[in-house]
Amino acid sequence: MSAPRVGIIGIGQSEFRSRRDDSSYPDLVREAVAKAMTEAQLDFDDIEAIVYSLSPDAMVGIGNAERLGVDAVGGRGKRFLRINTGGATGISSVAAAYYHVAAGACDVVMTAGADKVGECGDSQTVLNKIWDPQYERPLPLGTITMLAMSGIRYAEKYGMTQEDMAQVVVKNRKHASLNPHAHLRKEVTVDEVMASRMISWPIKLMDCCPQSSGGGAMILASERYIKENRLDAVWITGVGHCSETYYIGDRMGNGYMADHADAFALKRSFERAYKMAGITDPRKQVDVAELYAPFSNTEYHAIEAAGLAGLGEAVAQVNEGRFSIGGEIPVNPSGGVLCTNAIAVTAMIRVAEVALQVSGRAGGHQVKGAKLGIASGNGGDHQFFGTMVVEA
Amino acid sequence: MALNRKTAVIGSAIFAPVTRQDRALEEILYELAQAALKDAGLTIDDIDGIVVASNDQFDGRAISIMAASGSVGGVDRDILSTPSAGEHAFVMGVLRIASGQYDTHLIVSWSPTEASSLSEAQRLGADPYFHRALPLDELSSNALQAAALAVAAPQAHQLAPRIAARNRANGAHAYPDAAKAPAGEAEIASSEAIRWPVRKGMVSEPITGAVALVIASEDFVDKHGIENPAWVRGMGWATEAGFLGDRELSKAPALEEAARRAYEEAGISDPRQSLDLVELTDVTPYQELLSYEALGLSKPEAWEADLGSGIFDRTGKVPINPSGGIVTLNPVFCTGLIRIAEAAGQVRGKAGRHQIKGARTALAHAASGFAMMYQTVLVLGAEREGVQA
Amino acid sequence: MELLKRQEDWKITYTHALGEVASWFFVQIRDNAKIFGRRCGDTGRVLVPPRAFSDQTLEPTTEWVEVGPGGKIETFTIVYEPFNNLPEPPYAFGYVLLDGADTALGGYFRGVDLADPAAAAEKLKIGTRVVTKFADKDKRKGDMLDFWFELA
Numbered sequence: 001m002s003a004p005r006v007g008i009i010g011i012g013q014s015e016f017r018s019r020r021d022d023s024s025y026p027d028l029v030r031e032a033v034a035k036a037m038t039e040a041q042l043d044f045d046d047i048e049a050i051v052y053s054l055s056p057d058a059m060v061g062i063g064n065a066e067r068l069g070v071d072a073v074g075g076r077g078k079r080f081l082r083i084n085t086g087g088a089t090g091i092s093s094v095a096a097a098y099y100h101v102a103a104g105a106c107d108v109v110m111t112a113g114a115d116k117v118g119e120c121g122d123s124q125t126v127l128n129k130i131w132d133p134q135y136e137r138p139l140p141l142g143t144i145t146m147l148a149m150s151g152i153r154y155a156e157k158y159g160m161t162q163e164d165m166a167q168v169v170v171k172n173r174k175h176a177s178l179n180p181h182a183h184l185r186k187e188v189t190v191d192e193v194m195a196s197r198m199i200s201w202p203i204k205l206m207d208c209c210p211q212s213s214g215g216g217a218m219i220l221a222s223e224r225y226i227k228e229n230r231l232d233a234v235w236i237t238g239v240g241h242c243s244e245t246y247y248i249g250d251r252m253g254n255g256y257m258a259d260h261a262d263a264f265a266l267k268r269s270f271e272r273a274y275k276m277a278g279i280t281d282p283r284k285q286v287d288v289a290e291l292y293a294p295f296s297n298t299e300y301h302a303i304e305a306a307g308l309a310g311l312g313e314a315v316a317q318v319n320e321g322r323f324s325i326g327g328e329i330p331v332n333p334s335g336g337v338l339c340t341n342a343i344a345v346t347a348m349i350r351v352a353e354v355a356l357q358v359s360g361r362a363g364g365h366q367v368k369g370a371k372l373g374i375a376s377g378n379g380g381d382h383q384f385f386g387t388m389v390v391e392a
Numbered sequence: 393m394a395l396n397r398k399t400a401v402i403g404s405a406i407f408a409p410v411t412r413q414d415r416a417l418e419e420i421l422y423e424l425a426q427a428a429l430k431d432a433g434l435t436i437d438d439i440d441g442i443v444v445a446s447n448d449q450f451d452g453r454a455i456s457i458m459a460a461s462g463s464v465g466g467v468d469r470d471i472l473s474t475p476s477a478g479e480h481a482f483v484m485g486v487l488r489i490a491s492g493q494y495d496t497h498l499i500v501s502w503s504p505t506e507a508s509s510l511s512e513a514q515r516l517g518a519d520p521y522f523h524r525a526l527p528l529d530e531l532s533s534n535a536l537q538a539a540a541l542a543v544a545a546p547q548a549h550q551l552a553p554r555i556a557a558r559n560r561a562n563g564a565h566a567y568p569d570a571a572k573a574p575a576g577e578a579e580i581a582s583s584e585a586i587r588w589p590v591r592k593g594m595v596s597e598p599i600t601g602a603v604a605l606v607i608a609s610e611d612f613v614d615k616h617g618i619e620n621p622a623w624v625r626g627m628g629w630a631t632e633a634g635f636l637g638d639r640e641l642s643k644a645p646a647l648e649e650a651a652r653r654a655y656e657e658a659g660i661s662d663p664r665q666s667l668d669l670v671e672l673t674d675v676t677p678y679q680e681l682l683s684y685e686a687l688g689l690s691k692p693e694a695w696e697a698d699l700g701s702g703i704f705d706r707t708g709k710v711p712i713n714p715s716g717g718i719v720t721l722n723p724v725f726c727t728g729l730i731r732i733a734e735a736a737g738q739v740r741g742k743a744g745r746h747q748i749k750g751a752r753t754a755l756a757h758a759a760s761g762f763a764m765m766y767q768t769v770l771v772l773g774a775e776r777e778g779v780q781a
Numbered sequence: 782m783e784l785l786k787r788q789e790d791w792k793i794t795y796t797h798a799l800g801e802v803a804s805w806f807f808v809q810i811r812d813n814a815k816i817f818g819r820r821c822g823d824t825g826r827v828l829v830p831p832r833a834f835s836d837q838t839l840e841p842t843t844e845w846v847e848v849g850p851g852g853k854i855e856t857f858t859i860v861y862e863p864f865n866n867l868p869e870p871p872y873a874f875g876y877v878l879l880d881g882a883d884t885a886l887g888g889y890f891r892g893v894d895l896a897d898p899a900a901a902a903e904k905l906k907i908g909t910r911v912v913t914k915f916a917d918k919d920k921r922k923g924d925m926l927d928f929w930f931e932l933a
Contacts, residue, residue, distance in 0.1 A: 003491070003492060003493060004396070004491075004492075021784050021786070022784065024521055025519075026634075052476065054475075055455065056448060056454040056455050057448050057449060057454075057475075057516070058448065058454050058791070059454075061520060061789055061791075062516065062517070062519055062520060063447075063448075063449045063513065063514070063515075063516035063517035063518075064447070064449075064475070064476065064517045064761065065519075066476055067476075067517065067631075067634045067761055067762070067765060068519045068634050069634070070631050070632075070633055070634040071633055071634055071635075071638075075631050076631065076632065076633045076646075077630055077631070077632075077645060077646055077649050078630060078631065079628075079629050079630055080476075080629070080630065080631040080766070081474050081476050081477070081480040081483060081484065081629070081766075082474060082475055082476035082480070083472060083473065083474060083484075084455065084457065084473050084474075084475045085455075085457070085471070085472065085473060086455045086458070092472055095472070096472060096484060096487075098491075099484070099487040099488050099490075099491045099493075100487055102396070102487075102490075102491035102492070102493070103395050103396055103397075103486075103487040103488070103489075103490035103491045104394065104395045104396035104490060105395060105487055105490070122864075122865045122866060124864040124865070124867065125864065125865050125866040125867070126454050127454065128866075128867065129452075129453060129454040130453065130454045130455045130458055131458075132416075132418065132453075132459065133452070133453070133795070133797040133799075134416060134797070134799050134800075134803040134830070135803070135830040135887070135925060136887055138924055138925035138926055139874055139887045139888070139889075139925065140860065140864075140867045140868055140872065140874060141887075142864060142867070145858045145860060145874075148858040149856040149857065149858050149875060149876070150856075152856045152857060152858065152875075152907065153855075153856050153907065156906070156907045197861070197862070198859075198861045198862075198898050199860070199861060199862040200858045200859070200860045200861070200862065201857075201858050201859040201860075201861075201898050201901075201902050202902070203858075239493070240470075241441075241470040241471065241472065242468060242469070242470055243461045243466040243467060243468070243469060243470070243471045244461070244467060244468075245461065245462050245467050245836050245837070246418075246458055246459065246461050246462045246463075246836070247462070247832075247836075247884070248876065248885075248887070249829075249830070249855075249876045249884050249885035249886055249887055250828075250836070250884045250885075252855040252856060252876060252878065252884070252885045253855060253878045253882065253883050253884045253885045254826070254878070254883040255824065255826050255883055256884070257467065257468060257837055260856065265468065268468060269470075272470075276493070379455070380455055380457075380458045380461065381458065383458060383461055384458075384461070384471060413798050414798075414800060414801040414804075415798065415800045415801070416797070416798055416799055416800030416802075416803060416833075417797070417798075418800075418832075418833075419800050419802070419833045419834070422833065422834050422839070426839070436839055449791075449793070451795075452793065452795030452797065461836070462836025463834075463836065465836075465839055466836075467836045467837055506795045506796050506797050506798065507793050507794075507795050508793055508794040508795070508796075509793065512792070512793050513793055516791060516793075520787055520789045521787075524789065
């Protein structure tokens with residue numbers, strides 16, 4: 001069966017900050033929803049179903065916090081469900097909304113959510129509880145240490161240095177300085193990154209994403225609805241998901257399927273999205289990419305998993321400026337996850353930013369002439385990966 | 393509007409109660425998924441995608457679905473998860489197959505009892521702004537709803553013990569090894585009021601349980617010549633508002649909406665005529681009564697006569713909860729998906745001891761959250777299309 | 782205006798069943814200071830820590846295989862930042878492929894001076910031989926912290 005076309009007709013995102021003491025959790029969802037509804041020029045009656053985007057409950061400190069968000073998204077009496085694939089939640093939610101329309105269940109669907117990571121005093125404690133209680137949780141694992149260990153393996157395999165990691169930060173902070181929604185917007189130098197304090201070798205403070213508060217919302221519609229109502233839209237043409245083993249120690253040793261250095265399932269997920277979108281040569285066909293990379297080192301394997309560079313080639317190409325705004329395929333022109341991370345919606349913002357780029361509405365960080373963009377999200381312990389292709 | 397492609401349930405496995413202590417959660421899920429695949433006559437290689445659902449606070453794991461990636465077969469495979477409700481995983485799977493991008497899905501949900509208190513875990517679902525300080529767990533919310541219903545329909549108090557007695561008798565027949573002993577109306581009516589008006593004999597203690605279903609597209613069913621599929625004929629789901637104070641608790645508008653959509657898709661105008669059985673969420677018998685009205689099975693003024701007539705008994709025309717329902721087996725988070733698995737099992741002719749002879753069309757009603765906040769209705773049929781007569 | 786805040790914490794205790802396989806593994810560590818893996822019946826790979834099934838093949842594992850105590854480092858990190866409810870920094874931990882195993886086992890690295898991050902990282906680099914050390918018998922509880930790795 002060929003895939004029905006599904007369009008993006010509304011986008012709303014907060015200006016992300018460390019704390020939003022002026023807004024409760026549902027107020028923050030509402031803020032993004034209101035923006036998306038205004039942009040799409042719709043009434044709540046037009047929204048037929050809701051996909052609620054929310055990663056671990058413990059991060060907002062409310063069990064099944066999506067229930068508290070029902071009114072914020074105008075969900076009463078409507079079809080409503082929540083998606084969670086950890087850090088990939090946002091893109092998985094857009095995908096779930098896509099399936100609502102592609103299934104023929106509805107014409108107009110909204111996905112929305114928010115996070116207040118700044119209010120969780122123990123985010124690495126919460127994130128330690130993602131591991132199995134038998135074997136891996138007793139270790140002092142968190143998302144930072146988990147991805148530091150990926151960086152160690154990547155460096156060993158391909159020769160990445162800490163200065164190379166800093167180059168990603170310099171690039172993304174520069175991009176973020178052009179994006180009013182980004183949380184960390186101050187430009188930095190390689191020296192400043194290198195001088196920032198060591199958190200988890202080889203990751204230093206400035207190699208890390210911030211803890212952000214803010215919301216995101218997107219409205220998707222069927223091709224028929226978009227044409228009948230003469231709406232502006234960009235189109236989701238490829239969707240993919242793929243997963244890896246739960247156990248980090250299984251991504252090394254002998255005979256493994258995925259190397260913890262790389263992003264095996266992200267690559268597989270992109271292969272699925274590309275196949276669906278008919279993309280055969282991403283290096284030539286992709287104009288812009290928003291790739292989920294919460295720590296500087298992980299942008300390298302994400303670029304390679306997306307097929308934008310060969311294995312081990314991303315480092316040199318970032319250094320050459322190939323993935324900067326003005327370069328051949330800008331990666332994370334918004335500043336990316338490295339500059340803004342409100343976990344529940346982070347991966348949704350990747351899709352939203354790509355949609356803005358291919359519609360020519362990205363503002364100060366617009367990639368000139370972008371017509372086809374890709375987005376990704378990573379969740380769990382580098383385990384669940386979602387990908388999407390968006391076209392003008 | 394009808395979905396773009398038809399989907400059927402072709403396999404299932406219900407593990408409830410899980411009493412053995414020699415399995416970790418991952419091992420239970422592995423055996424469960426393998427059992428469901430075996431029931432479908434498939435292997436994991438036949439599966440395109442997986443949707444799972446669990447509750448972090450019940451499991452004591454953040455992003456608790458991570459446990460499923462290896463155990464149910466997610467490595468190098470596509471997984472989504474719907475932590476809002478177990479039944480939402482089924483909805484998501486059906487939508488994904490209808491989109492044309494998948495031919496098969498494995499749907500899995502589980503509910504352990506490893507927390508010191510599930511009630512405490514549920515209370516974390518009350519917002520910290522206004523309601524966390526109240527003793528608001530699911531049972532309390534159900535009792536509040538029961539009290540509200542009994543003001544609108546006072547006969548509910550008298551009928552609730554009768555319903556619980558029927559479901560417990562059904563449970564003792566369906567699952568004699570697992571169900572507690574059946575109890576009569578009088579015994580239930582005089583049992584301790586644990587959250588007035590809900591009495592001890594009307595509800596079941598939480599147990600550990602897990603359920604998996606295999607679903608497939610019509611193309612897959614045809615190509616592989618799969619026998620006795622249970623077709624998804626209609627599917628509706630909807631939510632109530634988040635705050636109990638914003639709701640008219642004696643009504644179930646979200647269930648009415650979910651049922652309206654499911655019946656419309658299935659071409660059902662008179663559910664009592666069309667349905668051969670119903671598996672509904674008897675989280676307490678008061679919620680069962682509320683569902684009768686919303687599902688178009690019986691109006692409040694007819695409750696007493698209908699219950700007296702035996703139409704909803706196991707041997708009646710429209711048996712309700714031949715499995716014994718939730719008062720028999722209560723793995724809290726996955727009771728909704730179990731209703732779907734039970735109804736599909738009936739249509740497939742594989743329900744076991746409690747098989748309703750000749751069941752062709754079954755309704756599954758799932759509900760989750762405080763006072764049945766999330767409502768889901770599935771109509772499953774032996775016929776792929778045509779009006780359900 | 783005055784903006785109020787409220788502090789909440791979650792107090793729920795979970796008693797997780799470890800299952801037969803993990804139980805046997807931890808009893809061997811506690812009672813005999815030995816580490817065992819399970820062999821995948823399909824591929825012959827030895828999974829450490831032991832799993833009842835391989836998530837790559839979905840086949841049950843079939844036999845116990847003693848592994849270690851020597852091994853080599855597969856990855857590591859050294860933590861210098863304090864996190865609530867995690868140990869006081871600095872500390873080093875990571876994954877080791879024990880001799881005879883095909884997957885890596887997590888644990889702390891001890892006995893390396895962590896004061897200078899770069900120097901410590903050089904000592905712990907991938908491929909470095911290590912040996913498993915166990916706590917004294919009366920201190921072992923049957924968990925992942927009963928053992929650690931030291932440079933060989």
